[in-house]
Amino acid sequence: GAVVSQHPSRVICKSGTSVKIECRSLDFQATTMFWYRQFPKQSLMLMATSNEGSKATYEQGVEKDKFLINHASLTLSTLTVTSAHPEDSSFYICSASGGQQDEQFFGPGTRLTVL
């Protein structure tokens, strides 16, 4: 299947700083990318849907000014957690779909720890 990568795989930051997470589709053009958040022992919860070249659509309860999403190209979407706080510590996972692909492909996730 197609490959989706995330960078970094793990990040630790101080409270109040901003963190950027990248999601890349390596071998297909992703017209749509999704960002999920997963707290320990819980399910994946969709945060937002981003289409290339347009503004992201956020799920209810997700602050768009805190979680900035940019999908500037067909192979890259970024999620920036601004002014991160300890409660933002979580596992962030992206997925991508588009082109000839029948399914969404998930990235390996990014573990964010805010001290």
Add this chain to the structure above:
Amino acid sequence: GQQLNQSPQSMFIQEGEDVSMNCTSSSIFNTWLWYKQEPGEGPVLLIALYKAGELTSNGRLTAQFGITRKDSFLNISASIPSDVGIYFCAGQMNRDDKIIFGKGTRLHILP
């Protein structure tokens, strides 16, 4: 919004036993998906179901798309140690739509 109820929440079984888990939804989906997630990794698709009533196998895994389009089950036959992990059901309306996940079934295999 749409919700998926997945059961059981966790299972403890002996190696070699069969496993069954299921998922129900408050509304219909056009696609049902089953994923497995291992610690620290993203979910990996096991089986995708696109048609109501469809029964699909992938090795020792078998899944069915309920006729009402509001439920699905996953069976694992003759479990082995590498089956340990969290299994998620998920529903999707159309190909490029968001995927809604169930709460997961945590599978443990006793030595």
